[in-house]
Amino acid sequence: MENNMNLSKKYEYAWDKYSKEDIEKVFELSDRYKSFMSRCKTERECVSEFISIAEKSGYKNIETLIKENKRLKSGDKVYANNMNKTLALFVIGSEPFEKGMKILGAHVDSPRLDLKQNPLYEDTDLAMFETHYYGGIKKYQWVTIPLAIHGVVVKKDGKIINIVIGEHENDPVIGISDLLVHLSADQLQKKLDKGIEGEDLNILVGSIPIEDKNVKERVKANILKILNDKYGMVEEDFVSAELEVVPAGTARDYGLDRSMVLAYGQDDRVCAYTSFEALMKIQNTDKTCAAIFVDKEEIGSVGATGMHSKFFENVVAELMELSGEYSSLKLRRTLSNSKMLSSDVSAAYDPNFPSVMERKNAAYFGKGIVFNKYTGARGKSGCNDANPEFIAELRAIMEKHGVVWQTAELGKVDQGGGGTIAYILAEYNMQVIDCGIALHNMHAPWEIASKADIYEAVKAYYAFLKES
Numbered sequence: 001m002e003n004n005m006n007l008s009k010k011y012e013y014a015w016d017k018y019s020k021e022d023i024e025k026v027f028e029l030s031d032r033y034k035s036f037m038s039r040c041k042t043e044r045e046c047v048s049e050f051i052s053i054a055e056k057s058g059y060k061n062i063e064t065l066i067k068e069n070k071r072l073k074s075g076d077k078v079y080a081n082n083m084n085k086t087l088a089l090f091v092i093g094s095e096p097f098e099k100g101m102k103i104l105g106a107h108v109d110s111p112r113l114d115l116k117q118n119p120l121y122e123d124t125d126l127a128m129f130e131t132h133y134y135g136g137i138k139k140y141q142w143v144t145i146p147l148a149i150h151g152v153v154v155k156k157d158g159k160i161i162n163i164v165i166g167e168h169e170n171d172p173v174i175g176i177s178d179l180l181v182h183l184s185a186d187q188l189q190k191k192l193d194k195g196i197e198g199e200d201l202n203i204l205v206g207s208i209p210i211e212d213k214n215v216k217e218r219v220k221a222n223i224l225k226i227l228n229d230k231y232g233m234v235e236e237d238f239v240s241a242e243l244e245v246v247p248a249g250t251a252r253d254y255g256l257d258r259s260m261v262l263a264y265g266q267d268d269r270v271c272a273y274t275s276f277e278a279l280m281k282i283q284n285t286d287k288t289c290a291a292i293f294v295d296k297e298e299i300g301s302v303g304a305t306g307m308h309s310k311f312f313e314n315v316v317a318e319l320m321e322l323s324g325e326y327s328s329l330k331l332r333r334t335l336s337n338s339k340m341l342s343s344d345v346s347a348a349y350d351p352n353f354p355s356v357m358e359r360k361n362a363a364y365f366g367k368g369i370v371f372n373k374y375t376g377a378r379g380k381s382g383c384n385d386a387n388p389e390f391i392a393e394l395r396a397i398m399e400k401h402g403v404v405w406q407t408a409e410l411g412k413v414d415q416g417g418g419g420t421i422a423y424i425l426a427e428y429n430m431q432v433i434d435c436g437i438a439l440h441n442m443h444a445p446w447e448i449a450s451k452a453d454i455y456e457a458v459k460a461y462y463a464f465l466k467e468s
Contacts (some may be wrong), residue, residue, distance in 0.1 A: 006182030014452035034251035037263040046108040093288040100337030106272035107297035110265035111135035112247040122220035127206035135298030146173035148248035164247040191255035245443040266447040271343035307421040331351035335428035342422035348438035363438035368404030368456040372434035384422035399462035
């Protein structure tokens with residue numbers, strides 16, 4: 001009979017198993033990750049950075065391969081860029097596509113404030129930007145903090161102007177004011193979600209009037225002059241702009257022991273970055289390996305750059321054509337026989353808020369990557385709910401590669417819930433499970449992750465691509 005100690009499951013604490021060399025690797029990875037997170041605060045910035053790194057690693061643009069009618073072979077590395085906001089990368093395997101692929105899927109959009117199409121106005125000699133928040137946020141968290149602007153302005157002639165304001169140490173920052181506590185008697189009686197209304201998320205951007213006293217709205221005019229002098233913008237250009245307002249500042253070590261990372265947008269760029277690092281380690285493979293980084297997950301995965309788009313399916317069809325394998329039936333078989341880790345974050349247990357978690361089924365900092373069999377809300381509504389056969393296979397892979405992992409659900413049953421892109425890929429009949437890193441402060445301007453969990457995520461994603 002087995003010893004009783006072997007019959008119970010005890011999840012490992014990653015820091016306990018690390019050697020001095022392991023800890024050095026953990027911190028080296030986190031330094032690369034912090035650098036990435038400090039530079040890449042929008043979908044476009046993430047896609048651009050990934051393409052730059054991938055091209056240096058031998059990845060070729062699929063559009064070039066299609067134009068040249070180049071035949072793909074095992075070991076070839078290919079990427080497909082969709083509107084600069086969605087990216088798919090592939091390492092071509094030695095087996096036919098129809099035997100299935102191994103896929104990592106994350107999203108690179110994050111909750112934020114978007115400038116409205118006609119954002120600039122003047123009120124009492126102050127220039128302001130109107131915003132529309134994107135994704136699920138607690139609006140009160142976005143006031144009285146330094147904010148930056150990232151994005152693009154597209155001129156009528158098609159010229160794209162990249163804009164980043166508020167990140168360089170000499171840049172100005174902008175922000176949203178809050179009511180002083182001395183006059184907050186009425187505000188403090190409101191429910192938390194009504195303390196700051198969506199239409200009150202207006203950003204103060206200037207207070208100096210233009211010199212010409214004959215001009216109306218002189219402060220607004222001065223802001224337009226500043227934008228025109230630096231970027232060649234006129235007010236109408238806001239209509240064809242995509243300008244995102246995000247927290248200003250760099251990713252930082254968090255904790256006196258530097259064991260964690262504080263950064264904006266870790267949901268879900270922490271899983272995107274670790275998935276990307278894992279794929280870059282793959283050189284030769286039996287089944288084709290893929291990583292896809294999508295937009296619009298925070299608002300339902302809709303639109304041409306969201307996971308509901310046919311982009312991924314179309315790219316796989318193109319790859320099969322370049323490999324001499326395409327048919328409609330084989331494409332269906334390829335997707336159906338594929339396996340995927342939906343690389344998305346989970347909620348870490350927070351001792352400040354224990355009531356929303358069920359301890360036995362919560363994720364914890366330092367206990368590795370998190371497998372979520374299901375997400376959804378309350379009665380598993382809208383979730384994927386992975387098959388146990390697939391989970392058993394993943395357990396064996398994680399054990400073989402010495403990956404520290406845990407399993408969790410997103411809070412107590414009736415407390416709330418959330419969703420990912422997992423169910424969308426599962427519609428192809430492929431095996432899918434959510435698998436990512438646990439965070440504190442999810443969807444807040446600054447989120448927190450464990451460096452150990454980031455390290456284990458790269459190991460887990462690589463193991464999946466290598467073994468499954």
